[in-house]
Amino acid sequence: MSTQTDQRPTDDRADDRAADRRSDEPAWLLVTRREVVSRITDKSFLIGTVLMVAMIAGFIGFSAWQDGRTDQVTLAVTPDAAAMGQAVVDDGPEVDDQVEVSLTDVDDRAAAERLLTDDEADAWLHPVDGGWQLTTKSSEDDSLTSVVSAVVRQQVLAENAAGTGVTLEQLEAGSTVDTGFLQGDAEKAAVADAVGFVFVFLFYFAALVFGMQLASSVIEEKQSRIVEIIAAAIPLRHLLAGKVLGNTALALIQVLLYAVVGLVGLSFTSYKSYVPDLSGPAAWFIAFFVAGFVALACLWAVAGSLASRTEDLQATSTPLTMLMLVMFFGGLSLDGRAQVVASYVPPVSAVVMPKRILAGGVAWWEPLLALGLLAAFAALTVWAGERLYRRALLQTGGRVTLRQAWSSAE
Known part of the structure; x- marks a missing residue:
């Protein structure tokens, strides 16, 4: 009697061994x-x-791009607002370094409104009764508003302080509020x-x-x-x-x-x-x-x-x-x-x-x-x-x- 050997392909025997291993798994x-x-x-x-x-x-990626992006803003000013406009250009980076303001001089209100209508200026800064106004065409630029508001407030307070014989630092002493947490x-x-x-x-x-x-x-x-x-x-x-x-x-x-x-x-x-x-x-x-x-x-x-x-x-x-x-x-x-x-x-x-x-x-x-x-x-x-x-x-x-x-x- 002769003994028969397993003639199955090697791949089949490997599959059988893999199946045996899987059967032992939980x-x-x-x-x-x-x-x-x-x-x-x-x-x-x-x-x-x-x-x-x-x-x-x-x-x-969009957030990183926004963080590194600088807004180019054109601000129209009439002669009675030229000094304040220059102060915004000079002191604005201290408030927000991502807002870059450039000035456009106009002769009067009509010229400023025409620039806004034609999209040749982003905003118009001018004095009004009791303060200042920042006029835009149809929507507010929050970043520009924050910069202009901070600079105008600082300039007006400095002028008022000079009129009373004190410095701006003395006038604002003790008026700042810092935030903090008891924990964290x-x-x-x-x-x-x-x-x-x-x-x-x-x-x-x-x-x-x-x-x-x-x-x-x-x-x-x-x-x-x-x-x-x-x-x-x-x-x-x-x-x-x-x-x-x-x-x-x-x-x-x-x-x-x-x-x-x-x-x-x-x-x-x-x-x-x-x-x-x-x-x-x-x-x-x-x-x-x-x-x-x-x-x-x-x-x-x-x-x-x-x-x-x-x-x-x-x-x-x-x-x-x-x-x-x-x-x-x-x-x-x-x-x-x-x-x-x-x-x-x-x-x-x-x-x-x-x-x-x-x-x-x-x-x-x-x-x-x-x-x-x-x-x-x-x-x-x-x-x-x-x-x-x-x-x-x-x-x-x-x-x-x-x-x-x-x-x-x-």
Whole structure:
């Protein structure tokens, strides 16, 4: 008797070995890989990501261009305003160095109005009863108005002070008001507010988009009865874990990409000195994002399992949508003690605590405590969501309520 050798091609044997390795992997890991691969090879997902990156880069580029741009402004002055107009030209750069004013002398009011009408001058400065007036054709130039107002005020105060025998410095002594914060750095307030808005928006956008897609995929599998075949092969908790982890990984990749593009772009603007200070809060935001997203993703999966048709998703996801709106507007509008309290309340803390970290004045233990509470909430949500998901997923007789899903038999 002769022994037959395996004559199959090498590629076939390699495929068999790869299949054997995949069969040894946990089911949840296989589902996670399927979720990630199916999305990153989807053209709409890739196009959406590229467009968002382009929008972020374009906005930052436009902001950098605006910061370095100097406005060329032509100011018409009649003979009785020539001295004040020259003062605006000389002292204006001290008020706003991005506004460059040049003068055009006119003989009278009619000549000034004619220049404005013909767009040969941007504004006309002239004295009126009780002060000065800056006339434009149809719309106000805020930058020019600020410069002219500051210079005119300074010149008039100097003249009034000279008439009373004191200097301008003596006249203005003690009249300035500086701003400051009990906690945090006042100079970073505007940047912190802007970046805080970006954090809140990114969390809301990612949780809504990926959550809806997760719920829709659950409904599609349930409606087509494919989930019954999957349930015969792997435990449903593994299916849920794979879907949640896969979508969390995809959302995290997107958010990290947007954050890197934003920080790199910011380094090319006038705010580049703040980039090192933003790195720490950005890292905290990523940690809070992961914990909060896992909790919400599990809830989105439950919303999908409760529905039997795509049309049912609006009803089953309404409470979750309302929760996300509360998080979004709460993250933007809360301040003071309400903000402090909300920064420890899951899942709102996922967006509120990173904003507090940005503003400064947060003790080292506060983010750790808030993150621990959020992680505990996520664990509780996963536990309850896994039970609801398993008990509702295979029920196809119509929309399932939370009470029915919780109390139904395995």
